[in-house]
Amino acid sequence: MKYSKLHLSIAVTCLALLCSFANIYAQQVNKEDSLTIRKIYDKALLNGKSYDWLDYLSNNIGGRLSGSLEAEKAVRYTEAELKKLGLDKVWLQPVMVPKWTRGVKEYAYIETAPGITSTTNICALGGSVPTPSGGLKAHVVEVQNFEDLAQLGREAIEGKIVFYNRPMQANLIRTFEAYGGCVNQRYAGAMEAAKYGAVGVVVRSMNLRNDDFPHTGSMSYGDTPADLRIPACAISTNGADYLSSALKLKPDLKFYFKQSCKTYPDVQSYNVIGEITGTTYPNRYMIVGGHLDSWDLGDGSHDDGAGCVQSMEVLRLFKEIGYKPKHSIRVVLFMNEENGLRGGRKYAEEARLKNEQHVFALESDAGGFTPRGFSFDTDKENFAQIESWKNLFEPYLIHSFTMGGSGADIGPLKDGSIVLAGLRPDSQRYFDYHHAENDTFDAVNKRELELGAATMASLVYLMDKYGTRNELKEIKK
Missing domain, CATH: 3.40.630.10 (Zn peptidases)
Structure with a gap:
């Protein structure tokens, strides 16, 4: 079938009208939505x-x-x-x-020599077991990740407190990515450290700012038997920096902390x-x-x-x-x-x-x-x-x-x-x-x-x- 110029002209006109009507309808719908959203705000x-x-x-x-x-x-x-x-x-x-309850406020100090101590801000991680009633004091080993634990081995970790000091990555603009990049040390740090005979865990707070507020959060012991579970706390970012610096000067320092949390x-x-x-x-x-x-x-x-x-x-x-x-x-x-x-x-x-x-x-x-x-x-x-x-x-x-x-x-x-x-x-x-x-x-x-x-x-x-x-x-x- 052949189409005349008139037929083609009519078809083009109809198509143009349809497009015009569609655009008008879209504009009306867009305007209606815009007005409703304006009302909401x-x-x-x-x-x-x-x-x-x-x-x-x-x-x-x-x-x-x-x-x-x-x-x-x-x-x-x-x-x-x-x-x-x-x-x-x-x-x-x-x-x-x-x-789970926190109990009385936690207490901690860094002992660089017998009788020479400086207090630091900590809080128990959610779900942690308590320390012994008199608190817990031990030498400290600083690590960045679980790979460091494996490299150090039981000989270097047994009987000590593991200090996880991996910070949130500051050059990540999306801060939740930075959080995701280091939160495993809080969640699974105690479970992993216990495998090497550690007696406690201190975790750098998940915080991009340097301050004195320790940040709590959930943790898990996984399938660790109850009698092998070790207490875990978070230390403020300022406290973590101080502890890390002190360890470089005094590798044999001790860390003491006491917490009385309980699970029901x-x-x-x-x-x-x-x-x-x-x-x-x-x-x-x-x-x-x-x-x-x-x-x-x-x-x-x-x-x-x-x-x-x-x-x-x-x-x-x-x-x-x-x-x-x-x-x-x-x-x-x-x-x-x-x-x-x-x-x-x-x-x-x-x-x-x-x-x-x-x-x-x-x-x-x-x-x-x-x-x-x-x-x-x-x-x-x-x-x-x-x-x-x-x-x-x-x-x-x-x-x-x-x-x-x-x-x-x-x-x-x-x-x-x-x-x-x-x-x-x-x-x-x-x-x-x-x-x-x-x-x-x-x-x-x-x-x-x-x-x-x-x-x-x-x-x-x-x-x-x-x-x-x-x-x-x-x-x-």
């Missing part, structure tokens, strides 16, 4: 609730170590606050958690969950959350009180602007991320038992600092859709959308189809406070916290409105 910054919630959680309750009275108070407080929001459902999900049988706690039921897909779930537990040294404002109140604020903002989501949106405040991940695993386990279809999950567990963007654990097709929304975030200086990583508590939900995401704030100051005594309310900036909550709500709004690529394929079937 306005509400969060002018009438936000997250900072007040964090104030109470931090200053009226304090550090919320799993199994503690403070953790229980935090459960009851956040449950009550979620109920005040008028959500469709609020409930507690029971989960058994470990119970597991106790019952709860994940706190609130839900807005979806209007179109009530049986498809999107969740946003953080972990309600914290370490006990500070009040857990950055880690992870900030993530909890930001997640609560997402649902409050939807209620405030009158947005009715298509999917059921849940806020989940997970218990026991810090020393067991029991809450995250329990939530995923129950979701599978109930055959609940989770399509998206967002976690905030990197502090309440200025939001920079998100990281996503998903495939290229879903990531391409998400990247197409980047221009909507740029007016708020949110520029970083990257593949890889999400959050520890939502990780157990991974099934090959769910899109997982993590809020990524500016991380340069995060490890100044992480797991330390100075992780307190005064270290959180109100505006930064609220910007993070609005950023999270904006992403959840877009994910809810447009769905994931996997969902759309399923609907088309």
Whole structure:
């Protein structure tokens, strides 16, 4: 069949009109989304609730170590606050958690000669056994890694305290990479040192700043028999530098430390969950959350009180602007991320038992600092859709959308189809406070916290409105 010039002209005109209509529709949709996101930020910054919630959680309750009275108070407080929001459902999900207590404040000193000592700041690592009641004093061997242990061998280590002094790598711009590069000495250091007959472990704090705050964190003995487990503590970065320098001058110095921590049988706690039921897909779930537990040294404002109140604020903002989501949106405040991940695993386990279809999950567990963007654990097709929304975030200086990583508590939900995401704030100051005594309310900036909550709500709004690529394929079937 031959086409006349008139036919071709009509076809070209129609195509141009279709493209024009498509562009107009895209602009309208983009404008609608832009206006909704503007409303979200306005509400969060002018009438936000997250900072007040964090104030109470931090200053009226304090550090919320799993199994503690403070953790229980935090459960009851956040449950009550979620109920005040008028959500469709609020409930507690029971989960058994470990119970470990620090006991009286730890004490340590460096002895360079009999009677000549200098005190230094330490704290027990979470899960450590105590020292003998009179404390523990021994010679010290400094190492950088587990390979050093193997090279030194039992002859050089037996009967001594192993001092792990590998710092976070300061030239890594992404500070979580620096943390990941040295955290194994904290987590498995005692287990590895015990194999060579060490009697204790001192670990340099995971901190990029030089200060006097020791940073705690979880550790594991693996399958080490109970009678062979050795006490482990963290030393501040200033203390670690001093100890290392002293060892160079006095290799035969001794280190003394005393800690009275104790492990108890597991106790019952709860994940706190609130839900807005979806209007179109009530049986498809999107969740946003953080972990309600914290370490006990500070009040857990950055880690992870900030993530909890930001997640609560997402649902409050939807209620405030009158947005009715298509999917059921849940806020989940997970218990026991810090020393067991029991809450995250329990939530995923129950979701599978109930055959609940989770399509998206967002976690905030990197502090309440200025939001920079998100990281996503998903495939290229879903990531391409998400990247197409980047221009909507740029007016708020949110520029970083990257593949890889999400959050520890939502990780157990991974099934090959769910899109997982993590809020990524500016991380340069995060490890100044992480797991330390100075992780307190005064270290959180109100505006930064609220910007993070609005950023999270904006992403959840877009994910809810447009769905994931996997969902759309399923609907088309």
